């Protein structure tokens with residue numbers, strides 16, 4: 533008996549769907565908990581905060597603006613692992629990094645608690661650092677943004693605090709053992725495989741020293757000097773809107789290519805600037821307004837879309853007469869919104885190769901659309917480490933994970949796992965269009981090296 537081809541196709545379709553659905557449930561994530569999309573209530577402002585648990589997010593050393601963004605996005609406390617004294621003000625690509633006293637003052641203007649844990653010269657990879665964190669945590673409102681210089685040491689101390697809780701408090705969740713500690717940190721692009729550090733892990737967990745823990749393979753090795761990025765895999769990193777000061781850092785760190793997926797000033801001949809982030813102004817208000825509502829950066833609209841009505845003008849800046857911001861040139865904003873041309877001009881003066889692939893925030897991710905951008909992505913991947921950015925990281929994670937899977941020979945299962953680990957789950961329920969695109973572009977399962985990201 534001959535079975536009509538379409539029935540056969542249908543059966544294969546049903547089968548693969550079933551197998552994939554089954555597989556999806558079986559994916560074990562290398563995160564402490566299933567992460568949410570980064571950035572709490574303000575993803576455009578806080579896309580760089582990395583969630584360990586809903587209460588603990590980690591970051592590198594913060595600017596004044598980032599502290600304020602933390603407050604606006606729903607954090608309630610900041611823990612700085614180190615104390616920055618008056619001679620220890622820093623710079624990130626030319627952007628001023630406040631001392632602890634200054635950071636404390638800014639935190640208070642934003643309504644945040646602020647604590648600095650260790651003095652200068654204290655050992656970070658130590659039992660003592662973990663005990664100090666344990667001692668302050670009960671006094672702090674959550675969620676907490678914990679930071680050090682590059683988000684490295686604070687991740688260690690936070691996870692070791694959780695490991696110690698796991699060891700001594702049977703009710704503690706999520707559980708951290710040596711085994712998942714190394715998998716979680718490798719998936720974050722962090723390396724704690726130094727013998728001295730491994731000994732501290734063993735001391736705190738009470739387990740054997742792990743002989744060959746998984747290690748990330750991200751390039752450049754020192755990508756963490758640009759700690760804001762989210763590593764996708766070896767050469768691919770995702771980010772939200774970057775700042776002027778970031779370009780110098782990206783060059784210094786060794787990135788070769790930046791791909792911007794935000795809409796430009798015009799799309800199909802129509803004005804299409806996306807909103808820029810503004811202090812004490814809510815995100816998510818459209819740029820241009822409509823018949824009844826004036827544009828977002830109109831004074832009346834801004835006044836109505838403030839986050840805290842009675843915020844001080846001091847919060848916005850020493851010279852500010854208003855308690856909200858009107859423009860944000862540091863993130864390439866103009867008097868309308870985000871201006872891609874301003875970003876492009878700065879990249880043209882750098883050694884980085886810059887591509888602009890406009891993708892609308894509410895786009896449907898189709899195979900046709902991917903076909904149009906695929907060649908550029910693959911070309912970019914051949915030139916060295918790539919930073920993809922959009923507004924909050926969502927668009928670039930969807931495309932970046934797919935591009936990474938194709939260029940690095942990963943399968944569908946890896947791609948679904950990776951998007952979930954990055955907080956942007958791809959599944960038939962949550963993002964059917966992306967799910968379909970992934971299914972049509974990737975093999976279900978390949979044998980991959982377990983230690984790779």
Ligand SMILES: *[C@@H]1O[C@H](CO)[C@@H](O)[C@H](O)[C@H]1NC(C)=O
Pocket residue numbers: 659660662663666693696697700736
């Ligand atoms: C681990 O927890 C125990 C019990 O609460 C405590 O005595 C110890 O100091 C903690 N160790 C670290 C490294 O935090």
Ligand SMILES: *[C@@H]1O[C@H](CO)[C@@H](O)[C@H](O)[C@H]1NC(C)=O
Pocket residue numbers: 659735
């Ligand atoms: C763990 O570290 C503490 C503090 O450095 C030390 O006193 C203790 O002996 C260590 N325990 C083990 C089993 O190495």
Ligand SMILES: *[C@@H]1O[C@H](CO)[C@@H](O)[C@H](O)[C@H]1NC(C)=O
Pocket residue numbers: 817818821822823824825
């Ligand atoms: C105009 O924009 C406002 C605010 O975004 C919205 O609430 C309203 O429904 C819009 N009106 C029309 C006619 O689209």
Ligand SMILES: *[C@@H]1O[C@H](CO)[C@@H](O)[C@H](O)[C@H]1NC(C)=O
Pocket residue numbers: 894895896
């Ligand atoms: C995306 O696809 C859905 C379902 O096919 C449709 O309802 C929606 O309007 C599309 N959105 C855009 C921006 O094209």
